[in-house]
Amino acid sequence: MNDRSQRQEQWEDRTDALLAVASLAFLAGYAVRILGHDLPQVWQDVCLAITFAAWAVFVVDYVVRMWLSGLRPLRFVRSHVLDTIVVLLPLLRPLRMVTSYDKIQRRRDKARLTLYVRVMAYAGLSSLLLGFASALTVYSYEYGAPGATIRTFGDSVWWACSTLSTVGYGDVSPVTPGGRVTAVGLMACGLALLGAVTGSFSSWLIQTFTREDEKRPPGDFPGAS
Amino acid sequence: MNDRSQRQEQWEDRTDALLAVASLAFLAGYAVRILGHDLPQVWQDVCLAITFAAWAVFVVDYVVRMWLSGLRPLRFVRSHVLDTIVVLLPLLRPLRMVTSYDKIQRRRDKARLTLYVRVMAYAGLSSLLLGFASALTVYSYEYGAPGATIRTFGDSVWWACSTLSTVGYGDVSPVTPGGRVTAVGLMACGLALLGAVTGSFSSWLIQTFTREDEKRPPGDFPGAS
Amino acid sequence: MNDRSQRQEQWEDRTDALLAVASLAFLAGYAVRILGHDLPQVWQDVCLAITFAAWAVFVVDYVVRMWLSGLRPLRFVRSHVLDTIVVLLPLLRPLRMVTSYDKIQRRRDKARLTLYVRVMAYAGLSSLLLGFASALTVYSYEYGAPGATIRTFGDSVWWACSTLSTVGYGDVSPVTPGGRVTAVGLMACGLALLGAVTGSFSSWLIQTFTREDEKRPPGDFPGAS
């Protein structure tokens, strides 16, 4: 490991806690501003400021790491896909938890998560976060619209769950153009991600059953003892 | 097979029938208490008592087996995933039927179930039991709620089927917070399980067709006879 | 090929056309009886008689073939899964068309259908036939029911399509117990079959793309000519 990557590691270790806080601040600021639509204007402005400040922290971190890596911008973007997505959508930052958990397990010389479990963790967490953010966004468009069926945040979460699972009861559904565009985004991203979760779960189940078969030798008959 | 695992086998053989009865008692107690909401209070209390007694049987069995295995609790939990799930959700106990059927087939020196069939059996049975339990739970929340569309237990079963298949007509759907939380749970577990069933069925079909190809040699032309 | 299997072949060749006619008669009799619910009683009885006569033909053919094969009944059932399903549900008889097409291709020394295409053909045709039969059955339960949303046979076909694709708009959905039980049957069978179709299509697409890659050598650059 050379000098350059050592400095990168130091930077990442130092900023890790700060970025986790910034990510929470981003989500909290966004949620409070939408759910507290009855709060005085000043509080709403504070929330907006917190949201943008948190975003700025991510952008600065991204630029510093691009500079530290010594790579050309385009190559850095291509080799740090997850980081780039996080800069554009800071609410996906908690995805880093999976990477961190994995690193800690490796430092302790413990087995890391298997392939399918990691795909499930990343894709499942992503769809959870996207679902939560979509519920917030759709609620912000719908709660005052005439003829809306999504009237409370609970309705909006219920709608997000029934959309992500592709059940789609239709008892509540967005009626405003903004809400519908958000819904289409959730369908597109969420369904691909949940498809990956379901597929990985299926593969993981078959893998587990296969391993169990190999562990039990043919002589392991309970009646043969 | 050493002394310790022999004692484990003896314990399992002796408790097998008792646990099957306890599992049925658990489900029956739960179902009667919900469906018989017009019964006098004393009967409802009896049902509740039966449900908890059945649960207690499972917990005792789990602890005894953990003690017999001589493993540390955490390792036991990790190596007996199915048993742990059964202790938490005793209604999944009938899953053991698949294991028992498999064991009996092996004792008779017969071919055991193939991999895909076993995955289908476990996942299909789990989703069936979860669907039934969810229909009961949702019905208990909804039957008296104002504006509810789920008014009979038949409606609730119909809702559970249309949810598990992700069709989601929306002619009946839960309106109470409790019913909706149960529904989200059913979506999350049920869909992953049914995805495994569908995937395994697909793989099994392709496997069957491939085998059929190998069985019929190229000389097996009906016109060549 | 021995004497026994030769006699089996002869029987199959002779009964092939008769069974195809019987299968059409079964479906036509069933459809006319349901769709023509305004016909005089005598015609309805004729249709019912045709349906049962066609069914009887299948049962006789099955018994004769079991006797010709010289196998014990249980073994015959296990090794002729498709035939057994056809005896129970004669409307699935057209599935034999895929087998026949395959045989004809082989007699002409032509390439037979590839694995994925055959799975798609069998599963797709099954779900089509099941969908049609379900639409008929649901229509027979619903067309006179109070509060029904399925009022014409067109509505019923539309409902079957939206159910098989798991879209489930819910603008039309069965309300009678009989209709709902049929619907649950269609969901269970149809979705597993359509999952197999979708999965095979996906695998076939990837196979086709992979072959195309292998066909075009790296020197096949249009600009290199």
Place this chain on the structure above:
Amino acid sequence: MNDRSQRQEQWEDRTDALLAVASLAFLAGYAVRILGHDLPQVWQDVCLAITFAAWAVFVVDYVVRMWLSGLRPLRFVRSHVLDTIVVLLPLLRPLRMVTSYDKIQRRRDKARLTLYVRVMAYAGLSSLLLGFASALTVYSYEYGAPGATIRTFGDSVWWACSTLSTVGYGDVSPVTPGGRVTAVGLMACGLALLGAVTGSFSSWLIQTFTREDEKRPPGDFPGAS
């Protein structure tokens, strides 16, 4: 590369731009005629003429290329599946963009798209184009129908998105026979294609995670530096 294929290349290079324009003209003509149903009759006729003229261009190009290839018609159809589909449904012509992008990448000696990404690109683009065309067609059937829930083109696009994702809220759904037939077509084609997209995305995700594992050697522990 012989003389014949050289002439084919020349023809394709010369007609490429023309066909791209014809494809856009086809889609634009179709869209304007449907969306501008309040335009004077003469403009509608112009749009219809443009649509048919664009189609004619595709048919002429197809015939010329069949003649240049020197293959018998049936063999040409079998070996140019994508081209044949484009002649029947010119709105799928933009699919050629993926092929063109691939060719350009190869000329520049750059890595071409990987298998899964190509499947995703073709299937995703197809379902997008089919969804757009279906939204147009359904809108043309529904906008004046009594009792229709699809009243604006926005409603129709929203309906197409909720159908393609199999969510199917049912707040808007076609009521006319023509609209419903189009919808069934969209379900059949679109769902198979989107299943391929989801499956490929899942496979691509697992492939990416597997590669990442291989890249990071076991010595690449951050704490080991």
